[in-house]
Amino acid sequence: MIAFAAPQFAWMLLIPAAVVVLYLLRRKYVPRQVPSAFLWQKALRDHAANRPLQRLRKNLLLPVQLLAALLLALALMQPYIPGGEAGRTILIFDISGSMQATSGGKTRLDEAKARAEELLRGLPAGEEITVLAAGEDTRQMTLGSRDREEVRQAVLSLACKNGGADLERAVSLAEAIRREEEAGARIVVFSDSYIPRSAVTAVNSGARAENRAVSALTAEEGRVYARIANYGSDCTVTLACRADGNLAEAKELNIPAGETAGVTFAIPEGTVLAEVEIREADALAADNRAAAAVIRPVRRTVALTDDSLFLESALKVRQDLTVVRTSGENPEGTPADLYVTGSNPVVFTRHPGETVFSFGEEQEAKASLAAEDTPLTAGLTLKNVTLRSFRPVAGGKAMLRCGTEAAAAYTDSEVAVGFDLHDTNLPLKYDFPVMIQNILDLLIPRQASEAPETEPLMPARESDVRAVAPDAEGPGSGALPHGGQDLTTWFLIAFLFLLIAEFLLARQPWLRAGKTAKGGKRHAR
Amino acid sequence: MLSDSFLARLDAMRLAVRGRAQGGAGGSRRSAKLGSSAEFSDYREYIPGDDIRRLDWNALARFDKLFVKLFMEEQESAVTILLDGSASMAEKWDTARMAAETVGYLALTGGDRLKVVFLQEGEPRVSPVLSGRPAYARLEQFLDMCVPAGAGSLTESVQHLDGLRKGLCFLISDCYVPEGMDGILDFLRYCRQETGVIHVLSAFELAPELDGAVRLTDAETGEKVDVLADRETAEQYRQALEAFLADVKGSCFQREAPYLLLDGGKNFEEEMIPLLAGSGIIG
Numbered sequence: 001m002i003a004f005a006a007p008q009f010a011w012m013l014l015i016p017a018a019v020v021v022l023y024l025l026r027r028k029y030v031p032r033q034v035p036s037a038f039l040w041q042k043a044l045r046d047h048a049a050n051r052p053l054q055r056l057r058k059n060l061l062l063p064v065q066l067l068a069a070l071l072l073a074l075a076l077m078q079p080y081i082p083g084g085e086a087g088r089t090i091l092i093f094d095i096s097g098s099m100q101a102t103s104g105g106k107t108r109l110d111e112a113k114a115r116a117e118e119l120l121r122g123l124p125a126g127e128e129i130t131v132l133a134a135g136e137d138t139r140q141m142t143l144g145s146r147d148r149e150e151v152r153q154a155v156l157s158l159a160c161k162n163g164g165a166d167l168e169r170a171v172s173l174a175e176a177i178r179r180e181e182e183a184g185a186r187i188v189v190f191s192d193s194y195i196p197r198s199a200v201t202a203v204n205s206g207a208r209a210e211n212r213a214v215s216a217l218t219a220e221e222g223r224v225y226a227r228i229a230n231y232g233s234d235c236t237v238t239l240a241c242r243a244d245g246n247l248a249e250a251k252e253l254n255i256p257a258g259e260t261a262g263v264t265f266a267i268p269e270g271t272v273l274a275e276v277e278i279r280e281a282d283a284l285a286a287d288n289r290a291a292a293a294v295i296r297p298v299r300r301t302v303a304l305t306d307d308s309l310f311l312e313s314a315l316k317v318r319q320d321l322t323v324v325r326t327s328g329e330n331p332e333g334t335p336a337d338l339y340v341t342g343s344n345p346v347v348f349t350r351h352p353g354e355t356v357f358s359f360g361e362e363q364e365a366k367a368s369l370a371a372e373d374t375p376l377t378a379g380l381t382l383k384n385v386t387l388r389s390f391r392p393v394a395g396g397k398a399m400l401r402c403g404t405e406a407a408a409a410y411t412d413s414e415v416a417v418g419f420d421l422h423d424t425n426l427p428l429k430y431d432f433p434v435m436i437q438n439i440l441d442l443l444i445p446r447q448a449s450e451a452p453e454t455e456p457l458m459p460a461r462e463s464d465v466r467a468v469a470p471d472a473e474g475p476g477s478g479a480l481p482h483g484g485q486d487l488t489t490w491f492l493i494a495f496l497f498l499l500i501a502e503f504l505l506a507r508q509p510w511l512r513a514g515k516t517a518k519g520g521k522r523h524a525r
Numbered sequence: 526m527l528s529d530s531f532l533a534r535l536d537a538m539r540l541a542v543r544g545r546a547q548g549g550a551g552g553s554r555r556s557a558k559l560g561s562s563a564e565f566s567d568y569r570e571y572i573p574g575d576d577i578r579r580l581d582w583n584a585l586a587r588f589d590k591l592f593v594k595l596f597m598e599e600q601e602s603a604v605t606i607l608l609d610g611s612a613s614m615a616e617k618w619d620t621a622r623m624a625a626e627t628v629g630y631l632a633l634t635g636g637d638r639l640k641v642v643f644l645q646e647g648e649p650r651v652s653p654v655l656s657g658r659p660a661y662a663r664l665e666q667f668l669d670m671c672v673p674a675g676a677g678s679l680t681e682s683v684q685h686l687d688g689l690r691k692g693l694c695f696l697i698s699d700c701y702v703p704e705g706m707d708g709i710l711d712f713l714r715y716c717r718q719e720t721g722v723i724h725v726l727s728a729f730e731l732a733p734e735l736d737g738a739v740r741l742t743d744a745e746t747g748e749k750v751d752v753l754a755d756r757e758t759a760e761q762y763r764q765a766l767e768a769f770l771a772d773v774k775g776s777c778f779q780r781e782a783p784y785l786l787l788d789g790g791k792n793f794e795e796e797m798i799p800l801l802a803g804s805g806i807i808g
Contacts, residue, residue: 029740029751035613035727037743038701040750043765044758 002487003122004077012073016066023062061505068498075491080122088144088185089123090130090174091116093158096165097462098192101209101283108206109160112190115203116155119188120148130177130185131155134170136163162286162458167194174200192468206468209283212237213463214290215260219274221296224248224265226276230255231464238279241265244272267294273454283465287458300444303336306343310427314436315340320446337444344420345391348439350413357409357416360392365419367403369426374399376410376438380431387426390419415439526619526665527626531794535627538807539635540604540693541783567595603640603692604632605718607683610645612745613699614673617727617789621697622668624723624787627797628695629664631807633657637693641667644682644698646675676745678702683709686716694718695806699725700769706776714780721783721806724773728790733762 004010034040093116099109106114123129129151131141141154167189178185187200196202210232218225224241234257240250249265267274271294278288297320304312305328315323326334331341331352339352345359365387371377376399390407393416398406400417408417426432571580571591584592606625614621625641632639633655641652641664652667679702694713700706700722713720735754742749752758770786777784783805788796801807 029738031740031742032735033742033744035616035699035730035744036701037741037746037748037750038703039730039762039765039769040741040752041748042769043761044750044752 002079002081004074004079006076006078007118009073009076009078012076013070015069015073019062019065019069061502064498064502064505068495068502071491071495071498075488075495079487079491081487087124088128088130088178088181089119090132090177090185090187091119091155092132092134092167092170092174092187092189092191093155094165094167094189094191094194095133095135095158095160096193097160097162097286097458098284098465099165099206100160100286101192101206101211101465102285103207103209103283107160108192109158111205112203113155113158115205116190117152119203120151128185130174132170132174133158134165134167134191135161136166138166138170138173160286162455162462164459164462165191167191171197171200192465204468206465208468209465211283211287211463211465212255212278212280213284213287213458213460214276214278215457215460215463217274217276217290217292217457219267219271219292219294221294222267222269224267224274224276224292225262226265226290227260227262228253228255228278229260229460229463230257231466232282233257235280239263239265240277240279241267242275242277243267245275248274284458284463287463290457291454293454295446297446300338301336302338302340302440302444303331303334305331305339305341306346308343308346308421310421310432311340311346311436314427314433315440317433317437318440318446321440321444338440344418344423345393346417346421348415348417348443350443355395355414355416356411357393357395357414359416359418360394360405362389362391363405364389365402365407369407369424370401372398372401374410376415376435376442378438379434382426382431383429385426385429385431386424387419388423390423393418410439410442413443415443526623527630528794531797532630534798535630536634538631538801540602540628540631540637541805541807568592569595602632602635602637603690604628604637605689605692605694606639606641607686607694607696607698608641608643608671609679609696609698610643610650610671610673610675611677611679612674613701613743614725615744616729617699617725617787618673620727620787620789620793621723621725622671623793624697624725624797625668625695626661626664627801628697628723628806629655630661632693633660633664639664642686643671644677644679645671645673646677649682649686680704680708684712689713689716689718691717692719694720695723696720697723697725699730700773706773707779710776710780710782719782720780721804722773722777722785723806724770724784724786725789726786728788731766731788731790733759 093109093112095109099112100107102108120129125148126146128144128146129148130143130145131151131154133139133141141158142151145151145154171187171189174185174187178187189196189200189202190205191202192204192206194202194204212232212235213229214226215229216225216227226239226241228237228239230237234255236252236254238250238252241248248267248271251263251265253261253263255261265274265276273291274294275289275291277290282288299320299322300318301322301324302315303324303326304315305326312323315321324334324336326332326336326339328341331339337350339347339349341347341349341352344362345357347355347357349355369382369385369387371380371382374397382400387402387407390402390405392405393407393409396409396411396414396416398409399415400406400408407419408415410416421427426435568581568584569592571593575593579593579595581592581594584590606628608621608625629639629641637656639652639655639660641655643650643652650671652664655661655663679698679700683696694716696709696713702709706722710720710722735752735758737754739752739754740749741752774784774786776782785800785804785806787793787800
């Protein structure tokens with residue numbers, strides 16, 4: 001009994017039908033004028049009814065070509081004889097948000113499960129099967145299980161999450177498992193976006209689809225700001241905004257293809273939870289709705305010991321902050337949430353006088369400032385930033401370096417900048433307010449009033465279901481691996497043999513003889 | 526178009542006429558009337574006023590009665606050539622024209638009055654009445670002006686002819702008449718015409734050679750017929766051709782009309798003499 005690893009190519013069986021149609025249609029009639037078509041009409045009147053079949057009847061090449069086309073179609077379906085020796089198979093399922101996208105009433109994950117079921121049927125008994133679920137973390141559902149029912153249940157229990165999927169990590173884990181196996185193991189990834197590499201088979205599910213998503217949502221007292229992304233053609237979406245479950249406002253929004261558009265809703269004062277929903281159904285329902293707790297900032301105070309116009313301006317960007325002055329000798333004389341003391345070095349601290357940092361002698365900066373990879377340097381480019389001199393900072397983690405020395409460092413409760421802001425052009429750059437906001441976010445993060453937990457938004461790459469893996473042209477593409485004897489090569493050899501036979505036959509003069517007609521005869525008078 | 530040598534061979538031939546001639550002027554055909562030819566017909570008793578030069582003196586000596594010898598009067602016959610001028614004749618026009626010239630020459634040299642009717646779409650073109658061998662040049666001039674074109678029903682063209690006098694009539698055509706030749710031949714018979722049919726077909730029509738798929742366009746009607754040249758098609762055509770020829774020939778034979786089939790692909794002058802002799806057109 002022959003089974004097929006790529007039954008999705010069954011439509012290729014239409015090729016023989018296409019060959020027949022081409023035979024019927026390929027005739028190019030050479031025009032010729034005759035004195036009268038009278039006799040031809042009489043001759044062909046009875047003959048015409050079964051003309052198309054007559055054309056095929058005596059053509060020896062046709063059966064050869066039909067058989068060749070049939071073999072090609074079957075070869076593409078990758079025929080094999082099921083059975084063979086049991087081995088090891090590792091199935092990796094992508095359970096990212098995009099696998100929830102539906103087409104034809106089935107989600108991509110449903111389709112992946114169906115393909116996995118097909119695969120399981122084709123595997124020999126005794127095959128050891130490991131199932132891994134690849135979300136943002138990789139979960140092991142079964143490990144080397146020979147119990148086919150257990151594997152099936154594990155596959156059926158898989159559910160998508162709204163986050164992404166770290167498939168590379170899952171494949172690395174599978175490869176690690178494979179390395180431990182002496183006989184090796186085949187790895188099959190069921191995903192909508194995995195591009196296979198060597199020794200890993202990808203079974204793609206899903207078709208290209210259009211989707212609209214709530215890509216950002218912020219709620220403040222009295223208003224909600226939402227951004228809607230259109231991963232498809234131009235559209236108009238209807239948006240509903242709910243405040244604590246009650247409809248607050250509905251709007252229509254036009255979004256050009258592939259772009260995003262912002263929209264603001266008014267919500268009543270005192271709202272705790274705001275929700276925005278896209279009313280139109282699309283391929284991915286999970287990202288059509290988003291909820292956000294209403295932010296009610298708590299006011300904070302920052303006390304400065306020294307005058308610094310640049311610093312003051314950068315601090316005031318945070319609207320929940322109040323900047324006050326305090327004395328250098330007794331900063332805590334003025335109650336504040338954060339103190340900024342000194343001018344060289346400048347120390348941002350919640351508790352003045354309890355510093356872990358020590359500062360070296362001032363030295364000339366012989367190198368330009370470089371940012372370390374820290375949360376405090378996120379978004380900094382430090383392009384064209386120059387520094388005249390600095391005091392090397394010891395203690396904490398370095399965030400800015402000048403050569404090998406730390407020019408700025410931080411701990412969880414304080415940040416030290418080992419140079420005078422007047423000795424550098426940093427305050428004139430875009431990097432300065434960014435760096436100050438990073439410092440403030442670390443030391444005095446924004447505080448919202450108590451709000452319910454909301455689900456995080458789906459990442460944009462998950463919402464964008466327009467693209468699927470390159471070879472996943474339609475649902476269910478990608479060939480399934482199998483444990484049986486592969487017959488594809490034999491079918492291809494037979495196909496090539498028939499092609500050669502067809503070529504040789506077409507050159508036979510006796511086959512062409514029937515193509516010329518000499519009608520009539522010389523009549524005796 | 527005919528060569529002098531061919532015309533010289535025609536000089537020895539005469540068109541065969543079964544009935545009596547009925548013409549106005551004297552000619553070489555026996556007429557129903559009695560006249561002054563050399564051919565004896567009968568005796569009758571002398572009536573005063575008869576031409577005494579015709580008295581049979583031997584009979585007077587034997588019977589002692591006056592008898593007058595009666596002779597046949599010879600008159601010219603009317604010969605009409607009906608020449609099919611539809612577009613389907615274009616390919617075999619040379620053959621059809623030479624056939625018309627041959628019959629015309631035979632008529633003119635036989636002392637008959639000749640009229641050529643070029644049957645074309647609309648009104649037919651009719652030549653002046655020609656007689657005598659010198660009129661052959663005028664016959665050629667008339668045929669020079671005839672160019673086959675257009676469609677039209679041969680039956681209708683023939684049935685709308687008027688002024689046909691009793692005599693010989695030769696229809697030169699490809700005989701593509703869907704309703705058959707019976708109607709035309711019966712009409713001509715009704716007009717007291719002794720009809721002969723010269724059937725002209727081109728070499729392609731008699732033995733088509735096609736290769737592959739061919740879209741045939743009717744030169745006359747523009748109709749298109751798609752043909753896939755294979756043995757079966759050739760056989761079908763051969764059968765249709767044979768049935769067609771048998772049909773035309775049968776219609777002629779039923780009405781004792783001489784029939785002659787000309788192959789446009791052959792040398793006319795070589796083929797025509799034996800065909801004329803065998804067809805009953807010359808006597």
